[in-house]
Amino acid sequence: MKALGKILGLFFLGLLLIIVALLFALTHLFDPNDYKDEIRQIAHDKANLDLQLKGDIGWSLFPWLGLELTDATLASADTPDKPFADLRLIGLSVRVMPLLRKEVQMSDIRIDGLNLNLQRDDKGHGNWEGVGRPTETTMAQQSPGEPAPSEDTPAEQPGEKTAGQPLKLDIDSLSLSNSRIDYSDAQKGQQFTLENIELKTGAIREGASIPLKLSAFFGTNQPVLRARSEVEGQLRFDRALKRYQLEDLKLAGEVSGEPLKGKTLNFSAQGQLLVDLAANIAEWNSLKLSANQLRALGELKARELDKDAKLSGGLSIAPLNLREFLDGIGVELPKTRDANSLNQFVLVSRLNGSSNGMMLEDLTLKLDGSTFTGSLGVADFARQALRADLKGDTLNLDGYLPPETKDKAAAARQAEVKDSISSAGKDGSTPLPNAPTQQAWSDDKVLPVDQLRKLDLQLALSLGQLTFDQQPFTDVTLKANGRGGLITLQDVRGKLQGGSFSGNGRIDVRQAEPMLSVEKRLSRMPVEPFLKKDGQPAPIRGLLDLDAKFNTRGNSQKAWVEALNGTASFVLNDGVLVDANLEQQLCRGIATLNRKAMSNPPTGKDTPFRELKGSLSVRNGVAHNPDMKAQIPGLAVSGKGDLDLRVLGIDYQVGITIEGDQREMPDPACQVNERYVGIEWPLRCRGPLELGAKACRLDQDGLGKIAARLAGNKLTEKLEEKLGDKVSPELKDALKGLFNR
Numbered sequence: 036m037k038a039l040g041k042i043l044g045l046f047f048l049g050l051l052l053i054i055v056a057l058l059f060a061l062t063h064l065f066d067p068n069d070y071k072d073e074i075r076q077i078a079h080d081k082a083n084l085d086l087q088l089k090g091d092i093g094w095s096l097f098p099w100l101g102l103e104l105t106d107a108t109l110a111s112a113d114t115p116d117k118p119f120a121d122l123r124l125i126g127l128s129v130r131v132m133p134l135l136r137k138e139v140q141m142s143d144i145r146i147d148g149l150n151l152n153l154q155r156d157d158k159g160h161g162n163w164e165g166v167g168r169p170t171e172t173t174m175a176q177q178s179p180g181e182p183a184p185s186e187d188t189p190a191e192q193p194g195e196k197t198a199g200q201p202l203k204l205d206i207d208s209l210s211l212s213n214s215r216i217d218y219s220d221a222q223k224g225q226q227f228t229l230e231n232i233e234l235k236t237g238a239i240r241e242g243a244s245i246p247l248k249l250s251a252f253f254g255t256n257q258p259v260l261r262a263r264s265e266v267e268g269q270l271r272f273d274r275a276l277k278r279y280q281l282e283d284l285k286l287a288g289e290v291s292g293e294p295l296k297g298k299t300l301n302f303s304a305q306g307q308l309l310v311d312l313a314a315n316i317a318e319w320n321s322l323k324l325s326a327n328q329l330r331a332l333g334e335l336k337a338r339e340l341d342k343d344a345k346l347s348g349g350l351s352i353a354p355l356n357l358r359e360f361l362d363g364i365g366v367e368l369p370k371t372r373d374a375n376s377l378n379q380f381v382l383v384s385r386l387n388g389s390s391n392g393m394m395l396e397d398l399t400l401k402l403d404g405s406t407f408t409g410s411l412g413v414a415d416f417a418r419q420a421l422r423a424d425l426k427g428d429t430l431n432l433d434g435y436l437p438p439e440t441k442d443k444a445a446a447a448r449q450a451e452v453k454d455s456i457s458s459a460g461k462d463g464s465t466p467l468p469n470a471p472t473q474q475a476w477s478d479d480k481v482l483p484v485d486q487l488r489k490l491d492l493q494l495a496l497s498l499g500q501l502t503f504d505q506q507p508f509t510d511v512t513l514k515a516n517g518r519g520g521l522i523t524l525q526d527v528r529g530k531l532q533g534g535s536f537s538g539n540g541r542i543d544v545r546q547a548e549p550m551l552s553v554e555k556r557l558s559r560m561p562v563e564p565f566l567k568k569d570g571q572p573a574p575i576r577g578l579l580d581l582d583a584k585f586n587t588r589g590n591s592q593k594a595w596v597e598a599l600n601g602t603a604s605f606v607l608n609d610g611v612l613v614d615a616n617l618e619q620q621l622c623r624g625i626a627t628l629n630r631k632a633m634s635n636p637p638t639g640k641d642t643p644f645r646e647l648k649g650s651l652s653v654r655n656g657v658a659h660n661p662d663m664k665a666q667i668p669g670l671a672v673s674g675k676g677d678l679d680l681r682v683l684g685i686d687y688q689v690g691i692t693i694e695g696d697q698r699e700m701p702d703p704a705c706q707v708n709e710r711y712v713g714i715e716w717p718l719r720c721r722g723p724l725e726l727g728a729k730a731c732r733l734d735q736d737g738l739g740k741i742a743a744r745l746a747g748n749k750l751t752e753k754l755e756e757k758l759g760d761k762v763s764p765e766l767k768d769a770l771k772g773l774f775n776r
């Protein structure tokens with residue numbers, strides 16, 4: 036037995052020596068470089084791949100099955116002259132014995148100098164297409180009894196489980212360095228570059244956390260953009276469950292290029308990523324995001340990944356100077372009247388969207404002291420479909436308007452108005468002011484026509500208080516729709532100092548020249564806030580009721596006014612003509628006719644009236660009023676004339692029927708006797724609208740006619756006294772008519 040045991044021991048020892056010798060012979064006497072042509076042919080026949088091995092092939096057999104390739108290029112066999120990849124070095128090794136148990140235990144995988152150059156020509160054909168399928172020659176050489184693969188027969192994918200348990204991966208590490216990916220599309224003229232790719236991982240084992248770090252530079256030509264990014268985290272995956280996690284993600288980098296107009300955006304993000312392909316969901320939890328000054332927290336969830344993925348989540352942006360942030364990423368904001376506008380911005384919202392659009396729902400937005408709630412977003416990116424349903428507490432719109440500028444035309448008009456005011460006098464004794472001639476409106480473009488033509492808008496807005504033109508409007512609501520260049524204001528409502536307004540309108544930019552129309556109604560709206568300009572007091576006060584319907588065209592204030600047409604009816608209640616006493620002017624006229632001097636002139640500076648009403652017919656910027664009526668204590672006023680909106684000038688003929696001095700101690704000089712009953716005293720009003728009643732003077736020609744009429748009446752009275760009852764009534768009437776002509 037001892038001899039048998041010794042013999043067996045020597046046999047196995049000899050067998051081991053033979054195996055070692057064979058392995059030595061394989062690794063030292065067998066050179067795989069001698070078989071490069073066979074390797075290239077197999078790659079050509081089985082994968083339609085043109086493989087060029089310019090460097091040596093290094094290998095080992097046991098206990099590691101190792102392979103090292105240097106200086107290799109890859110191209111589709113269809114286009115062998117257009118390689119899509121070249122490789123400086125790849126090295127890997129696998130333990131032999133675990134392979135028998137269907138376990139892959141690998142040492143470090145090293146890839147250096149990998150360059151992918153993917154090109155799509157002007158016909159849409161890519162230089163990588165055709166790789167992976169057998170050549171036509173190989174298909175023809177298949178045995179007659181062997182069925183050829185068809186489109187209905189899916190090809191076996193690498194790593195696909197065919198039988199038994201799946202392979203178990205165990206890799207010490209993976210490193211990719213000095214690598215680059217280029218993609219170009221000749222049809223679209225686009226180029227993308229990913230260069231200086233560096234990837235390092237720890238041990239790769241299924242179900243365990245795998246440390247990884249990736250960095251690269253990204254560039255594109257449409258638009259010209261350059262970005263640097265770094266990613267760190269712990270990767271965990273389960274192939275059976277199709278579940279992949281990236282824990283403790285840290286993403287950082289910077290972006291610059293044409294969209295940022297020379298500015299640089301520094302960004303970073305953190306969180307926990309999960310992708311579950313079995314459930315078709317993805318999540319980014321504990322999200323922390325920064326971009327220059329912006330700081331945000333949130334979470335994102337995507338579902339139905341196999342279809343049009345649906346996105347949901349939440350976002351919270353910390354207080355931010357929005358103006359500085361936008362300026363830092365190349366967004367040029369127009370100048371505003373308030374230089375501190377957009378300095379305070381806070382947002383908290385729930386996200387809901389897809390690849391087509393994104394909505395901010397359950398939104399709370401704080402902007403410069405204003406708070407808005409509701410929803411806001413883009414329903415369709417392709418159509419720029421803006422949707423907004425917001426409710427706010429207060430908004431000072433004045434701060435966001437462009438700064439007030441005065442061109443030469445505006446300066447000329449202001450000088451003209453000042454001259455008229457200074458020459459108007461206090462008591463109406465000066466000559467009638469000249470009609471204004473200077474244009475009162477700007478010729479600057481107002482509407483962004485190109486953007487409005489592309490706009491798809493649905494807007495609903497309500498505000499507790501809106502400040503516009505320094506006026507505090509309350510309970511303001513606005514609904515608007517726009518699509519294809521037609522914007523409709525469906526309902527605009529609000530209040531101001533006890534009055535209210537409502538209206539609707541349209542902006543039509545479908546043609547070369549924009550068309551505008553508006554219908555509005557005012558109820559007991561105070562007019563003083565809108566007439567008080569440039570530090571000058573309002574020429575008139577009162578509560579206005581107005582029904583109006585106007586249309587115009589063009590794209591500037593000047594064009595709108597010059598093309599303005601429409602109709603309106605108005606009533607001004609509880610009004611006051613400021614700093615103009617019509618009673619005083621008429622009393623002076625009566626005193627003149629009485630040939631007496633006024634001893635007790637009226638002391639009031641203003642002229643109150645109960646009601647002023649009439650209608651307007653507007654044609655090409657000139658409003659004609661044929662039926663103005665006013666009720667003033669002691670006076671009955673009627674008038675007609677024009678309001679030239681182009682230069683904001685008035686030209687009116689006013690008739691006033693007086694009752695005389697109604698004070699307790701009337702001035703004897705302007706007492707009204709029976710001769711003045713029913714007489715309409717003429718006034719002419721002409722000049723800038725800002726003058727108000729100070730633009731009105733007694734019409735001297737009309738006053739002369741009244742004097743002649745009064746003289747005729749006096750002669751008639753004397754004839755009656757002389758004739759008494761001696762003549763017939765018919766003769767008396769004839770004599771009165773003679774003198775009253």
